[in-house]
Amino acid sequence: MAFNRIELRNFRNLEDGAVNTGASSIFLVGENGQGKSNFLDALYTLSYGSSFRGGQDAEAARLGEGSWALEGQSYDPEEGLGGPRAGLFSVRWENGLKTIRENGKAVSDRKRLVENNPSVIFCHDDMEFARGEPERRRFFFDQTAGLVSAGYIDLLRSYRRTLKARNAALKDRMISVLEVLDLQLASYGTALRKERALVVAFFDEIFAPRYEAVSLLGRRIGVQYKPSWKPDEDDDAVVARLAAARERELAMGTTMSGPHRDRYSFVDEHGDFSLRASTGQLRLLALTLRIAQAEHYSAMSGREPVLLLDDVLLELDPDKRRRFMDNLPKGEQSFFTFLPGEPYGDYRAADTLVYWTDHGRFTHT
């Protein structure tokens, strides 16, 4: 799906009103702090229901305002605006409550947004995936799996809810309930471990050749999944493990093993590559993760996502820029942000819309 028009109200520093986005690529050009990334955040919010910067919904309201609203008219470019899959999606935050609507009807689960308007963001914070915070890497691979599978999101939510309940039961020393929660945690957790292993195996096949193509490193960098529970531990073995750790977990008041402690690493024949990689190599690794995420989505769903690229070319030398652009997958639609001095004209297509961005206002050039 692509966005034909975005309407904004009180959203960050962006001017209220509608912006036409009916093209295969849209360039937002402007100095820092003018609202380019905020516009990408508006698109991301219409795709995931929340900001790519994290933080509270209240923070997205323009200074002094108590509400914000976004509306996106999306369509399948092959079918056109009158096509059966065209729709109007809105996200509104007011009085501390967020409501999501599809064609005027309230939607109870924000999962509905990503099913309709899947997007992949390339941004500076992606470096966190490459540098190695386990929680951020889990977020990335959970997002990759969740983009194509509602079942994965459901499984992950069930696991997290059980984990929270189990941690509360550990703190309150509800011993008899813990025995039951062990069974549930093992059941959801082993199912999640299986899904993650499958996703990584497929993702690795996409990622490794892409990273070689953009980095020209000369050796294979792959993705390795290291589950907290060993791959050969079945439900019964996990339940036994949890029971054996009971005293320690009661003392700590928290669950000390399980998919919430899973790790992912990027490895070559010498081991963990990210520990030895240069900043430039890590930057490329982060960008390639997003390339592979978009390709993974297309391969699994048969559809293309919307690509949101926030200042990604800025830190690359001209050769790497070219290789990155050559390897960028085709998106249903692509949004780029550029500083005025960048050679964005080189990447421009015949139908590219270029907007000059100044103080939250978008002027067609």
Next chain:
Amino acid sequence: MRALEDLVALFARLPGIGKKSAARIAFHLLKADGQYAALLAERIAGLKDRVRFCSQCGAYTEEDPCPVCSSPARDHSLMCVVEQPQDVLTLEASHEYHGLYHVLGALISPLDGIGPDALRLDKLLERVARLGVSEVVLATNPTVEGDTTALYVKKVLEGSGARVTRLATGIPVGGDLEYADRLTLARSFRGRTRL
């Protein structure tokens, strides 16, 4: 108009009723004939006096024990365990179940500080033993808390001699695959059974 505003505010506290619906109901009552409004007021006022919990199963009833518990036509060897009294009404409306009920009153939820003590489990054990129940059907909702409670009840019933079963979940009977939502399909795949 204080009387109207008070009534709108009271209606708006009801579940599923917003301010607009509350105002619509209040205006409807204002226009309706006086007899209807008086009957409604009388029924609301008498509700708490007339309807209470069945001392056996815990369902809502006007007579204790309730008609289900005291009916010789019901299968007393079969007991369906539900969370709330209103769940009994839902299952009864199907006319497909002819056993007894047992209302737990809550679900185990450590996050909300609700442990097994808040559930009517002692009464369940007592009834299963006294009535010689051979099968207990767990009909808690298919949520994390519903599953925790079902697993806990199963554990509590170990040694009672009763077989413990759980209501099936998945694609609705008669529902076409193409109309099932993605989540239902995903759960159905996860809970697939061997033929």
